[in-house]
Amino acid sequence: MIEGTQLALPNRNRRRWLIDSACLAAAGMIGLSRKAAAAGKKIRVGMTPAFLHDQHSLLGEWRDFMADSLKRPVEFVQRDSYRETMDLLRLDKLEFAWVCDYPYLHLKDTVRLLAVPLYQGRPHYRSYLIVHKDAAGIRSMADLQDSVFAYADPYSNTGYLAPRYEIRQLGRDPASFFRKTFFTWSHRKVVEAVASGLARGGAVDSYIWETLAHVEPALVKRTRMVSRSPEYGFPPFVAHRSVAPAEFRQMQEHLLGTGSSEAGRRLLARLYLDGFTAGTPALYDGVAQMMRAFGEA
Amino acid sequence: MRWLFNLSFRHKIPLWTSFLIAFSIFVVGAALMTRAYQDMKAAVIISADNLGHTLANTVAPMLLHDDVWRAFEIVRSPIRADSARSPAQVDAVVVFGRDRRVFVSSHPESLPMLSEAAALGADWQALAARLASPGLVAWPLVIEPEGSSYLYIALPITDKDAQLGHLVLRYAKSVFHPWFVATIWQGLGLGLLVLAVLIPINWYWGSRMASPLVDLAQRMGTMPRQVPEPLPPEIYPYADELGQLFQAYDRMVLALREKAALENEVVRSERLAAIGQLTAGIAHEINNPLAGLITAVDTLKLRRDLDAKALRHLDLIDRGLMQIRDTVAALLVQTRVQARPLSQHDLDDVRTLIQPQVAKRRITLDWSDTMPAELPAPASLVRQILINLLLNAVQAAAEGGQVSLWLGRKADSETCLSIVVRNDGTLLSNEQLAHLFEPFASTRPGGHGLGLWVTYQIVTQLNGRITARNVGDHVEFVVNLPLGDTPCNTASA
Structure with a gap:
């Protein structure tokens, strides 16, 4: 009789249980995974909301492309928050991951920079402040004082760190600047929260907002970009420090050479990326500076 | 409204x-x-x-x-x-x-x-x-x-x-x-469908129930002017109040008809009685001088000095006077004769007496009587009644036709003699039935019209009853005569 009673039940408890179990079994698991990697078995790559990670056909195509190129089976491990992927990396349950720049800096001791995607030809992106298209008179962050604001993820740079830094630059306390804030756990959902009117403003990854404008133009058209942050280093691919140098190199070469094959170019087109570059940690100095401002690094 | x-x-x-x-x-x-x-x-x-x-x-x-x-x-x-x-x-x-x-x-x-x-x-x-x-x-x-x-x-x-x-x-x-509106429309459609089925049924049932009533009302509307017809029995063969009403109506119609018949009978009897008195009075007034005239003519005829022409005239007068006497005698029915009980011989005599007429007209005579040895009825009068009715029937029947006689005790009354005579001649009209027993009412050429009058007078004076009617394609005369002092039950004709 009633449609829609089958709700998407939050998986958090289940995930927490999984993580807890994983912690308990950590020691043995690490040994096992090392062995697996060394034997040239399955490679596990963490995928995060750093891009539109819920496009399942795209992910399938990419995984097959990667497996063909590396001649090894590849598993993409999707998680809905950076925190979960970070946990998996800390637990050594992933060899590689595409994470945000902010988690990369958090995990500096655990991971190494593998490659940085090139967006519009450059390894940079920004944080966009967006509001509902009908919200007239809002020209900057200052106009959003005492309103409801949507953050993407507590470990997102453009969706959390950057907007809070901007508020701090205004000389205000980000903890009390807004009337209420909440996390949507992905950039795409920040756009949805703003478009539906749930939040008056939101901070979103420029790459995702612009990509979404191609994928779901109707949704993006209901939002308006108010201001842009300075450029930050693009969310990088990282490798666990336990990954052997040969494997590291193989993966890096694969990523950097994506644009050299037809299939790779097609894939990049779907990702709205131009290719990959090796990158340097110095790309992320801007983020590190903001983190220091909040006493985090 | x-x-x-x-x-x-x-x-x-x-x-x-x-x-x-x-x-x-x-x-x-x-x-x-x-x-x-x-x-x-x-x-x-x-x-x-x-x-x-x-x-x-x-x-x-x-x-x-x-x-x-x-x-x-x-x-x-x-x-x-x-x-x-x-x-x-x-x-x-x-x-x-x-x-x-x-x-x-x-x-x-x-x-x-x-x-x-x-x-x-x-x-x-x-x-x-x-x-x-x-x-x-x-x-x-x-x-x-x-x-x-x-x-x-x-x-x-x-x-x-x-x-x-x-x-x-x-x-x-x-x-x-x-x-909800959709449901209403659906319900309305269903309701109309039910109406479409029920209303013709109801219309039929209603007129089925109403038509006998309408019929009844129409019949009763004619009531003061004439006695209405009874309802056809198949019009409403049920025992509910309506059926009871129709039955009651039928009983009423029957009673009214009987009453009307009785009234007619009374009127006719009174008329016949009046005629009887008148004719008897006239007959007596004629009889007295007639006897003198006949005696005078007889005396005159004994005289020798009369010439042939006078004698011829006297004979003429004598025959005329005789005819007057016969006619008057016929009008003046005398029943006070000595009563001899009726016996089988009397019936045989009657049969023999009418035989020549029956044979002449090639009539089939169907004779049936349940006659005991004797009946306490005046024999000569019953003979006269029988002869009158039978001859009348033979004359009325078609050439080569049929005449039947039934005689016996009446079925529902032991003290009643019943005579039924039928012929297959021309049926009687209502006009004829009304004046059948009056003197000189004959419709037959050659008849003097006194036979039925005499019969009627005899039956009436014997406290009996005579009726005539058409039964099917027969004309029927029924005579009921009391065998004793109790009058016959005259309810049935």
Whole structure:
């Protein structure tokens, strides 16, 4: 009789249980995974909301492309928050991951920079402040004082760190600047929260907002970009420090050479990326500076 | 309005019953519609209760952890913007926190988060007041604010014992109406179908019941002028009040006919009696001088000095006087003769006496009598009656026709002699029947018209009864004579 009673039940408890179990079994698991990697078995790559990670056909195509190129089976491990992927990396349950720049800096001791995607030809992106298209008179962050604001993820740079830094630059306390804030756990959902009117403003990854404008133009058209942050280093691919140098190199070469094959170019087109570059940690100095401002690094 | 009640039953019964059928269908239909509407509302409330419980349970942890986005995804999930809307389709979902402000809603633009219920409009204000009222235990709380086009169903959001807030589901009543209208049309169609079947049946039944009544009324309408015809028996062969009425009517008609027949009989008897007295008086007045005249003529004829011409004239006068005497004697029926009981010989004599006439007209005579050895009836008079009736019948029957006689004790009366004579000649007209027994009423050429008159006089003077009638293609004369002092039962002719 009633449609829609089958709700998407939050998986958090289940995930927490999984993580807890994983912690308990950590020691043995690490040994096992090392062995697996060394034997040239399955490679596990963490995928995060750093891009539109819920496009399942795209992910399938990419995984097959990667497996063909590396001649090894590849598993993409999707998680809905950076925190979960970070946990998996800390637990050594992933060899590689595409994470945000902010988690990369958090995990500096655990991971190494593998490659940085090139967006519009450059390894940079920004944080966009967006509001509902009908919200007239809002020209900057200052106009959003005492309103409801949507953050993407507590470990997102453009969706959390950057907007809070901007508020701090205004000389205000980000903890009390807004009337209420909440996390949507992905950039795409920040756009949805703003478009539906749930939040008056939101901070979103420029790459995702612009990509979404191609994928779901109707949704993006209901939002308006108010201001842009300075450029930050693009969310990088990282490798666990336990990954052997040969494997590291193989993966890096694969990523950097994506644009050299037809299939790779097609894939990049779907990702709205131009290719990959090796990158340097110095790309992320801007983020590190903001983190220091909040006493985090 | 009065003309409606003056209508013939032929129209009134079908009209009234049609009206009653239509009225009942309307009332039952309206009751069913109301019931359908209430059922629909109840179904909406039940489904809302189910949905509400599911949503309240799933949204509780989000409320506890202040996870606005996931709560939004949950309350948003039952909302369908584009699909066909049904009455059970929830219009909006709102989660109120403990502070009675909107924690999250499915429609943040019209029901923004953090707003107080009172700021959302009169409906929500009334709802918040009800939710805040103490002693509220009956969940779900169903509220239909006056003048509102929405129905609200509220449930508590609890975690263990703690109440975290309220979940409110809003249903648009405007969606109910098209569904309800559809149901009405459906019901109306069904009702019309039933009417289409029932009304012709009812019309037929009504006229079936009314037509005997109409017939009856028409017959009774002719009553003062003439005795009405009885109803045909197949017109209404049932024993209900209507059937009883028709039976009573038939009995009444029968009684009236008998009364009319009796009256006619009385009138005829009185007329015949008057004629009898008149003729008897005239006969006596004629008889006295006649006897003198006859004596004078006889005396004259004894004289010798009369010439032949005078004698011829005297003979002429004598024959004329004799004819007068015979005629007067016939008019003056004398029954006071010495009574000899009737015996089989008398009947044989009568048979022998009429035989030449029967043979001459080649008549088949069907003779049957159940005659005991003797009957206490005056023999000579009965002989005369028999001869008169039989000769009359033989004359009336067609050449080579049939005449029958039946004689015996009357079936229902031991003290009654019954004579029935039939012939297959021309039937008697009503006019003839009315004056049959009057003197000189003969319709037959050559008849003097005194035979039946004499018979009538004899029967009447013997306290008997004579009747004539047409039975089928026969003419029947029935004579009933009392055998003693008790008169015959004359009810049957």
